[in-house]
Amino acid sequence: xxQVTQNPRxxxxxxxxxxxxxxSQNMNHEYMSWYRQDPGLGLRQIYYSMxxxxxxxxxxxxxxxxxxKEKRNFPLILESPSPNQTSLYFCASSLADTGVYEQYFGPxxxxxxx
Amino acid sequence: AQxxxxxxxxxxxxxxNPLTVKCTYSVSGNPYLFWYVxxxxxxxxxxxxxxxxxxxxxxxxxxEAEFNKSQTSFHLKKPSALVSDSALYFCAVISTNTDKLIxxxxxxxxxxx
Numbered sequence: 133x134x135q136v137t138q139n140p141r142x143x144x145x146x147x148x149x150x151x152x153x154x155x156s157q158n159m160n161h162e163y164m165s166w167y168r169q170d171p172g173l174g175l176r177q178i179y180y181s182m183x184x185x186x187x188x189x190x191x192x193x194x195x196x197x198x199x200x201k202e203k204r205n206f207p208l209i210l211e212s213p214s215p216n217q218t219s220l221y222f223c224a225s226s227l228a229d230t231g232v233y234e235q236y237f238g239p240x241x242x243x244x245x246x
Numbered sequence: 247a248q249x250x251x252x253x254x255x256x257x258x259x260x261x262x263n264p265l266t267v268k269c270t271y272s273v274s275g276n277p278y279l280f281w282y283v284x285x286x287x288x289x290x291x292x293x294x295x296x297x298x299x300x301x302x303x304x305x306x307x308x309x310e311a312e313f314n315k316s317q318t319s320f321h322l323k324k325p326s327a328l329v330s331d332s333a334l335y336f337c338a339v340i341s342t343n344t345d346k347l348i349x350x351x352x353x354x355x356x357x358x359x
Contacts, residue, residue, distance in 0.1 A: 136289070167349075174252075174336060174351035175290075190346070222289055234280060235347070237289035 134159045136238035138223050144244045145213055153208045153241050155223030163226045164206040165190070165235070166198065168219040175222065181206055213245040248273045250339050252350035259327045260358050267322040267353045269337030273344075279320040280338040280347070281311055290336060296320060307331070327357045 136157045145151055157164065165180040167190075177190030181200040195217055197209040206225075210217060220242050224235040249272045259265045271277055278297050282290040294305025301313040311322045322335060337350040 165347075172351060175349040177346065180346075224290075234292035234295055235290075237282075237291070239289045240287075 134236070136223055136225055136236050138221075138238040138241050140241060141239060142242050144246065146246055147214055148212050151210050151213060151243075153210075153221060153223075153243070155206045155208065155238060156204050157206075157223075157225040157236070158204065159225060159227075159236065160203065161225035161236070162203070162228050163233075163235075164200065165224045166196070166206070166208050167222045167224065168192065168217075169222060169240075170219050178208070178221075213243075215245050217243065218245050219243060248339065248341060248344055248346070248348050250337050250348050250350040252335075252337055252353045254353050255351075256354045256356060258356045258358065261329050262326050265324050265327045265331070265355065265357070267335050267337075267355060269320045269322065269350060270318050271320065271337070271339040272318060273339055273341035275341040275343035277320075278340045278342075279311075279313060280340075281305065281309070281320075281322050282336045282338065282349075283307075284334040284336065284352075286333075293322070293335075327355075329357045329359055331355060332357045 139154045162183045166178040167175040169175050176192045178196050179198040181187045223238040226233040226235040251270045280295045281293040284290045296303050296313045304310045309324050334352045336352050340347045
């Protein structure tokens with residue numbers, strides 16, 4: 133089954149404790165992206181990657197890191213999480229770029245930073 | 247700057263009635279427009295898209311959307327709403343001049359029995 137998986141689905145952590153949210157897709161998609169969803173703000177892009185070893189900042193990259201060492205994986209790293217990063221995070225992938233291809237979304241990771 | 251507006255936070259409609267969820271956009275260049283739906287505790291699912299061609303596009307679950315260039319709108323419609331259509335709907339746009347997909351803030355659709 134074609135899908136985007138994220139782990140963990142739920143995470144509660146404390147300020148400053150490094151964490152990684154994994155994202156993996158099995159569709160051989162070139163493009164992958166991370167979004168955060170906050171009430172009243174919709175989805176905002178954090179980082180995206182056009183292909184292996186190619187990453188770019190989205191609209192809200194501060195406090196986040198990503199890497200794209202393999203085509204299927206695109207982990208999101210919070211080196212020193214803060215409460216304002218409490219949010220619902222989605223990973224997405226698509227063929228090539230987003231211009232004409234719809235994105236496939238993972239189930240989401242709900243992160244709480246205390 | 248590229249932007250998407252969904253002017254209604256919530257739309258309420260009775261089952262069986264037609265529904266419309268509004269979306270307007272602002273881009274430089276030609277727009278590519280998308281609608282996504284999010285059911286509770288799920289990720290976003292693609293509904294439909296406009297790239298070029300016929301202004302009326304049909305998508306999943308009986309939804310359709312009409313691209314109106316003069317009004318810069320891409321409203322989502324369905325002739326007869328179902329209770330199971332209740333969800334959060336997002337409009338998104340990308341233009342031929344950029345490589346970033348921008349989402350609206352979402353509209354919650356509530357269909358009452």
